[in-house]
Amino acid sequence: MPNKQLVIRRLTCISPFSAVIALGSEMSGGIQDVRAEEIVAIDSESGVRIKTAVGRGGFVKDIYVRGMTMKTMKWAFWMTGNYGSHADNNYDPNALPVIQNINDHDMVAENVTMAARLEGIPGNPFTGICISNVTIELAKKAKKVPWNCTDVAGVSSAVVPQPCELLPDQEPEKRTACNFPEDRLPIDNVQVQMCTYNRKYF
Template sequence: MGGYVRNIYMSNVTLAGVDVAIRFTGEFGEHPDKFYDPKALPLIEKVTIKDVTGENMKVAGFLEGIEGDIFVDICLSNRTLAVTSVSPWNCSYIQGYSNLVSPQICETRKRKIFAVHYSSCYHL
């Protein structure tokens, strides 16, 4: 395993004039030194972000896991973001739960990426 990020809880946030409201990405392309293990993938799970409002933003979010290493239990709730982009979300290799999120989050034609149950989310 390449480390982990889990059990993160963030709430009651107001944003204004930012380019991207929220960004998760596993594709940085940088490593601390030449001894890193390129096969060591991170565990990203149980991240809850709720009660967020925002105005005058370009993009609501980039939620980008890693092929073969899906970020799981990413939970977004009660988020209202006023964005200027016609494509407010960019999502890949991620799954989770969403409720009362505007603009609507990360749906593909084949399946809803955010479909797991609320009980999978991290709670304080």
């Protein structure tokens, strides 16, 4: 049974050795429709990370992130299909994961070593990646190549520095905004119950 309709909102995170938002590596049941917004990431390994490998199976799809501010990062975006870790040796080597429809929109970052490391799986690329309206300020000792992309497919628009060729910049009249869904999820309608308690001191 997949994890579906997850909401991450108004989060500030410091994570020097890991990601602020990480999906995987365990995803055999699938992860779908994750919406993250109003995120502040400070001194973290990566802002958004998806990790999987051949033999994991499952899927990560329909991921939407917007309004993220990142300060001092190793990577702003990191996706890998070569995570290489399995719970045991009984996994199916033919089980290929599906990574599809990953949307990042309205983000700023500063002091970043590398804009993105996007590594899909040969013969089974990550598809539907959309990065829009993102400005990444590289660190003084940044990598010479800000984007490293293999076995991925998608588009970009209004992204600085310019993404890799596998995420071509769309012409202005064809640009997409990596639209964030506007419909409300059931969790948005949950009302928090408040209660009070008066304790008598003797």
